[in-house]
Structure formats: structure tokens, C-alpha cells
Amino acid sequence: MLEIVLSYPDLSLFLALMVLGYTCGTVAEKRHYRSIIRREKELVKLMVVNADGHFAEGAVRTAFLVNGSMVVSNDYFKRLLAILRNIFGGRVKAYESLIDRARREAILRMKEEARAKGAHMIVNLRLETSTIGRAANKKNRIGSIETLAYGTAVVMNRP
């Protein structure tokens, strides 16, 4: 066994990275989704709308900007899957779930900030996604993804 590993160092490193990426990535994703679902249930009472609100006079005490963001990247194994997908085309599931949880996490962080400051609702939610990091300027490569959620938190006079 050791002989095989030693005689093909490149291949065994590649396989080791793939296994490492797969196990760590899958565990991290599952744990993250569990935490997202739990916190979404907790924060469901805090309303978020993406239309700008019209309020009656005297109904609003204060309004301020809140934001939340997350930078996330995929593991080695899933990146490889995505590269293979580039050949055959079709849905790239590995990246769908990555962006989905980054976005939900960004919204949750924004809501947590709003709740900590005593807001009753958030209006005019905007979402933005951008790629950053080393691979950002290279063609056909996705590096790390940043998602940003921002909106106006509103504190009402009579909730």
C-alpha cells in the first residue's frame, strides 16, 4: 500500500485532497443548513419585504440601514465536479447550494443585526452577489463568492 502511495505521489495527493474536500465540505454544508433552518425559524417574526414601505405619519420612530454579508467558497471535490459539468453542461448543483446558503446566511445576519437594534421590520431588501479572490478575474473560474444583503430597518412607535 505504502509503495503504491510513494510511487505515485501526485495521484495520491490528488486523491487525498478529493477525499478531504468531500468529507469536510459535506459535513460543513449539512451543519450550516441545520443552523440556517433553526435561525430562520427563530427570526420568522421579523418581517422583511423588498418593497419600500409607505408608513402613516407618526407611525415610525427611527429608520436605519442594516446589512449582512458572507464570503464562502466551495471545497476541492465540488470544484472538480463543477469543472466536469463545464464539459457536459446542465445544472451545477454544487454551486447552487453554495450560493443558496450564502445568501440565506447574509439575510440572517442582517436580520440579527436589526433585531439587536430593536427594529420591527426591514423594508427594501436588496441582495447582491460578487466573486472575489484570486480566481475572480480569470475566465470560467469561480473563486470565492460574496453575498450581501442590505435594507432599511424600521422601528415603529406602536408595534
Added chain:
Amino acid sequence: MILTNVGSVPGKKIVEHFGIVQGSTVRAKHLGRDMMAGLKNLVGGELKGYTELLQESRQEAMDRMTAQARQLGANAVINIRFATSSVAQGAAELFAYGTAVRVE
């Protein structure tokens, strides 16, 4: 300074407009953080260093924007929008803009 991203300040009346104000910053992260991010790229997950860096930079862009608004005599910035672009390898530009107004 009141900041909102809707076209008005809820609960307050706008009395004067001052036009567009903007602030931006270009940031690169240091080598240690970059190496950690490279390692994190193998196992996936959140790159906390980057998240913090971008939040700090965004705060700075907003600070510059509000400083500009204050110079004009405004006490609120409405309709704020954010934009991010990567200008060079390993550097990102964070940009914030909005309309400076005075509210009662």
C-alpha cells in the same frame, strides 16, 4: 446621520436635496489571510477573514460617503446602494452611493 436605502426617511419629511454623494475604498488582504483562504478553498466553507475584511471596507466606504454628505450640510443619506468589483488580483473595490438630503 440617518442612512436608509428607501427613497425617503420613514417618519420624517425631506426639506432639501443635495444630490449624489459617494464613497469608495480599494482593499487587498494581507498574505497570511490569503494563505488561510487558500487552505480553506480545499475544504470549503466560510472565509471569515474575507467576510470581516469586506465588512470593514464597506464601513469605510460608508464613512467616506457620510463625510461628504456632512460637508454639504446634509443630515441623512437616502437610497443607498452598494457595489463590489474586483479591480486587480486579490483586491476588491467597495463602493457606496446615495442621495444626501436634509430632513426635519
